[in-house]
Amino acid sequence: MLTCVEICAGAGGQALGLSLAGFTHKALVEYEPEYCACLQSNRPDWPVICADVHDFDGRPYKGVDLFAGGVPCPPFSVAGKQLGKDDERDLFPEALRLIREIEPRAIMLENVRGFLDASFTTYREHILSSIEAMGYDVQIKLLNASDYGVSQLRPRVVIVGIHKNEKGVFSYPQPHPEKTPTVGELLYDLMNANDWKGAKAWAAQANKIAPTIVGGSKKHGGPDLGPTRARRAWAEMNVEGKSIANEAPEKDFEGMPRLTARMIARIQGFPDTWSFGDKKTRACRMIGNAFPPLVAKAVGEQIREVLEDGTGTVDLREKQIS
Numbered sequence: 580m581l582t583c584v585e586i587c588a589g590a591g592g593q594a595l596g597l598s599l600a601g602f603t604h605k606a607l608v609e610y611e612p613e614y615c616a617c618l619q620s621n622r623p624d625w626p627v628i629c630a631d632v633h634d635f636d637g638r639p640y641k642g643v644d645l646f647a648g649g650v651p652c653p654p655f656s657v658a659g660k661q662l663g664k665d666d667e668r669d670l671f672p673e674a675l676r677l678i679r680e681i682e683p684r685a686i687m688l689e690n691v692r693g694f695l696d697a698s699f700t701t702y703r704e705h706i707l708s709s710i711e712a713m714g715y716d717v718q719i720k721l722l723n724a725s726d727y728g729v730s731q732l733r734p735r736v737v738i739v740g741i742h743k744n745e746k747g748v749f750s751y752p753q754p755h756p757e758k759t760p761t762v763g764e765l766l767y768d769l770m771n772a773n774d775w776k777g778a779k780a781w782a783a784q785a786n787k788i789a790p791t792i793v794g795g796s797k798k799h800g801g802p803d804l805g806p807t808r809a810r811r812a813w814a815e816m817n818v819e820g821k822s823i824a825n826e827a828p829e830k831d832f833e834g835m836p837r838l839t840a841r842m843i844a845r846i847q848g849f850p851d852t853w854s855f856g857d858k859k860t861r862a863c864r865m866i867g868n869a870f871p872p873l874v875a876k877a878v879g880e881q882i883r884e885v886l887e888d889g890t891g892t893v894d895l896r897e898k899q900i901s
Contacts, residue, residue, distance in 0.1 A: 581883060584608075584640045584681060586632050586648035587670065590617050590855060590865040592847065593649055593689065594625065596875025601883050602645055608635050613861060621853055632673045637680035644886055645879075646683035649870045650674055650690060675709050678740075685749075685882050686710065686740035689870055692721060694736045707738070715740035718749065722874060726754030729848045729871040730765045731789035737878055747885030752877040761786045762816055762846065769842050772827040781836065785816040789846050794867025802863035804838065823859055840866065848873040 583602040588594050588609040598604070608628045609615050615629035628635065637646075650670040674688060694703060703719075710717050717740045724733035741749045763785035771778035790812040793805040804813050804820030813820040817835050824837035838846075840862040844853060848871040855862035 581644040581886060583645040583647055584637065584643050584677075584683070585646075586635065586674065586677065587650055588618060588627070589614055589649060590869045591621060591853070592849065592869035592872050593647060593875040594618070594622075595849070595853075596870070596872035596877075597645070597647060597687075597879040598622075599872070599876045600879025602879060605640055605643055606635075608632055613856070614865065617855055617865060632670055632677075635673075635677070637677040640681050643681060643683050645685045645687060645882060646674075646678055646681050647687040648674055648689075650688060671706050675706070678710065678713055682713075682742075684742050684745060684886055686715060686717075686738070687875075687878060687882060688738040689875075690736045690738075692734045692736060695719075695721060710738075710740050714743050716743055716749075718751070720751050722751065722878075723754070723756075724848075724871045724874050725759050725788050726756045727752065727871075727877045728755075728759050728873045730760055730762055730846050731792055733791045733871060735870065735874065737874075739878065739882065741882075741885055745885060745888070747888045749881060749885045752881050759788060762789050762818075765845060766838075766842050769839070769845065770827055770836060774830045775828040775832055775836075776830060777828070777832065777836075781817055785818065787816060789813070789816075792843055792847055792867045794864045794869070802840070802860050823863055825859070843867070847871055 581602050583597055583604050584606045585594055585597070585604060586608045588607040594604060594607055604625055606626050606628055607618060608630060609618060610631050612629060615627055618625055618627045678686060707717050707719060717738065719736060719738045721734050722737050724731060724735065739749055741747070763782035767778060767782040770781060790805065790809040793809070802823040804810055810820035814835065819835040819837045822837060824839050827839060828836045840855065840859055841851065843863060844855065844866045845851065847866050847869055849866065855865045
């Protein structure tokens with residue numbers, strides 16, 4: 580059994596993917612109470628710790644196989660002020676502290692594409708060199724979620740560190756964009772839930788992958804599909820992006836349909852059984868801020884292969900989210 584400690588667990592996207600890749604969580608740390616409730620309701624067996632990462636002591640978990648986390652992205656997001664290390668929400672220093680305390684065999688940290696911006700070069704190199712100084716071979720790469728079965732344009736930076744005592748060599752998962760369904764293929768059954776007459780024609784027109792699903796912050800208004808540019812991309816697929824629907828279109832509906840929170844969750848890669856509560860705005864924020872489970876699964880499988888050094892591995896590549 581390979582073990583994992585995860586910080587900034589959010590609504591469970593990374594945790595779900597790592598679980599499917601064969602990792603058993605010893606702790607999931609999350610600060611927001613509603614996110615903690617989401618994790619606990621979906622996976623009652625997960626050891627969720629609802630606390631500030633600053634107050635989390637990693638020493639009891641020393642020697643776990645993997646330390647993972649999606650440290651907050653606003654400090655590096657183009658949608659924010661990009662304050663980087665000067666943003667109070669930057670938790671990279673805490674991640675470094677916990678790596679020192681836990682001394683895991685492997686590390687997986689993810690963030691937004693903005694983390695690669697030239698303005699953050701010095702800070703980025705500091706983070707990577709700090710991990711290397713603790714005895715890890717470190718790699719960093721921008722992965723496109725659409726290369727791993729996620730039906731949206733969602734680039735994410737993934738940092739992987741493998742302790743130099745390990746025999747295996749890590750490589751990022753091979754991309755397979757040809758296997759990713761279009762939005763129409765992915766959502767046809769949900770759009771047709773109320774026997775909408777236009778469902779088949781809509782699915783044929785929605786023959787692309789989606790723009791990046793956005794979550795926003797608590798200061799963000801009601802749920803929608805993002806800024807004007809994203810809404811134009813949705814309109815090309817005959818989707819109204821100004822708001823989110825409560826249900827699928829009725830049988831005789833005419834016009835551009837809206838997506839439901841369940842549809843958005845499926846685009847993000849969550850199983851239909853994953854609950855985000857009954858408040859639409861909160862649910863959409865949780866979904867949009869999540870790390871796609873399928874990407875975490877793909878990277879997690881590669882890490883697992885390294886840690887098992889090619890012996891006694893279980894082939895999880897065909898295992899599906901359910």
